[in-house]
Amino acid sequence: MADVTSTALLLLGRGTDPASERGVDCPGDLPAPSDPDLVARATAAKAALGDRVFVLGHHYQRDEVIQFADVTGDSFRLAQQAAARPDAEFIVFCGVHFMAESADILTTPDQKVILPDLAAGCSMADMAVLGQVETAWERFEDLGIIAPTRGGKPQNESIGNDVVPVTYMNSSADIKGFVGRNNGVVCTSSNAKRALTWSFERGSKVFFLPDQHLGRNTAVLEMGFDLDDCVLYDPHKPGGGLTDQQLRDARMILWRGHCSVHGRFTLDSVREVRERVPGVNVLVHPECRHEVVNAADQVGSTEYIIKALDAAPAGSAWAIGTELNLVRRLALAHPDKQVMFLDRTVCYCSTMNRIDLPHLVWALEELVAGRVPNQITVDEDTARNARVALDQMLALP
Numbered sequence: 001m002a003d004v005t006s007t008a009l010l011l012l013g014r015g016t017d018p019a020s021e022r023g024v025d026c027p028g029d030l031p032a033p034s035d036p037d038l039v040a041r042a043t044a045a046k047a048a049l050g051d052r053v054f055v056l057g058h059h060y061q062r063d064e065v066i067q068f069a070d071v072t073g074d075s076f077r078l079a080q081q082a083a084a085r086p087d088a089e090f091i092v093f094c095g096v097h098f099m100a101e102s103a104d105i106l107t108t109p110d111q112k113v114i115l116p117d118l119a120a121g122c123s124m125a126d127m128a129v130l131g132q133v134e135t136a137w138e139r140f141e142d143l144g145i146i147a148p149t150r151g152g153k154p155q156n157e158s159i160g161n162d163v164v165p166v167t168y169m170n171s172s173a174d175i176k177g178f179v180g181r182n183n184g185v186v187c188t189s190s191n192a193k194r195a196l197t198w199s200f201e202r203g204s205k206v207f208f209l210p211d212q213h214l215g216r217n218t219a220v221l222e223m224g225f226d227l228d229d230c231v232l233y234d235p236h237k238p239g240g241g242l243t244d245q246q247l248r249d250a251r252m253i254l255w256r257g258h259c260s261v262h263g264r265f266t267l268d269s270v271r272e273v274r275e276r277v278p279g280v281n282v283l284v285h286p287e288c289r290h291e292v293v294n295a296a297d298q299v300g301s302t303e304y305i306i307k308a309l310d311a312a313p314a315g316s317a318w319a320i321g322t323e324l325n326l327v328r329r330l331a332l333a334h335p336d337k338q339v340m341f342l343d344r345t346v347c348y349c350s351t352m353n354r355i356d357l358p359h360l361v362w363a364l365e366e367l368v369a370g371r372v373p374n375q376i377t378v379d380e381d382t383a384r385n386a387r388v389a390l391d392q393m394l395a396l397p
Ligand code: SF4
Pocket: 060, 096, 121, 122, 123, 124, 125, 170, 259, 260, 261, 262, 323, 349, 350, 351, 352
């Protein structure tokens, strides 16, 4: 009988081996599409549809998909672009579910928004579920920290101690509808400061959904709040894990949500790249953790990152903390600069990458055949409320 040597099992999720749990080295080489005809098929299907179809490609999408996008951008720019094409019968959204919902909200009832793979969700958006958010809101009402104009019960100190809900674009239509219903506003990573400024002119507290990091980073680094002004509402703990006094004292009530990609960059990532590349500029997205943003040289939205690289002098070195597909494209677009990914072990956004060329070809060919696959629709009531919060964002001073 062969000698059997037992190997200790490293169970994922148990904190047994934090290094291996963060994944293996991810150099960023995706396999080529298995079918060499896919490019020709996508080209033919798109040509057959002509102006009837408009393809949107988020910056984090794969190259094999981005090559077929009529326009690229971040989630808000893409929703705006969809709204600017009322003649396009079909909007094929190469991005994730909440983005397709926003496009449906902003387009006409006759237009159909299609997500090539329904499994392309967003873990951050999924961290805030309407029922959980309403439970939190009821707690604020019971505590008397929501003004009657926002649906709270009239209590002594309620006015002037009002909670304004703000949701990041990266949230479901349900959450945007909730925020619109309660006189709040949607924000993007580019206008979060303006959205918070507007909100603090209307109340003394902000209830920020669903990305704790964007909320904290904006409040502390751009608005001058202390970390102590921010509390974290955990929907999985009774009462959010906060005492009445903590809620009364807080200025920013942050929802316990985060991006599964940006949340993985660490202070060690920053230290390591600074040691390895002297003089490197560390540029990160505000969805990164507070300590990472604090240690970086610059912080900004996806569009900010793209512009910063465009403006950077030849020969400069940049370590970028955002999604890998975008960083790889930036590196290819700037061969005169040293552009690298901030961390060797953080990988692609797995849900963004669900949209691949086979799914895009399938969606386009279905449309050519007269069938509408994977249509994303938002019910009219939710859409109307969500539009209130989106319109408020567009009206921000
Ligand atoms: S990168 Fe983060 S926020 Fe964007 S879709 Fe992926 S999980 Fe969601």
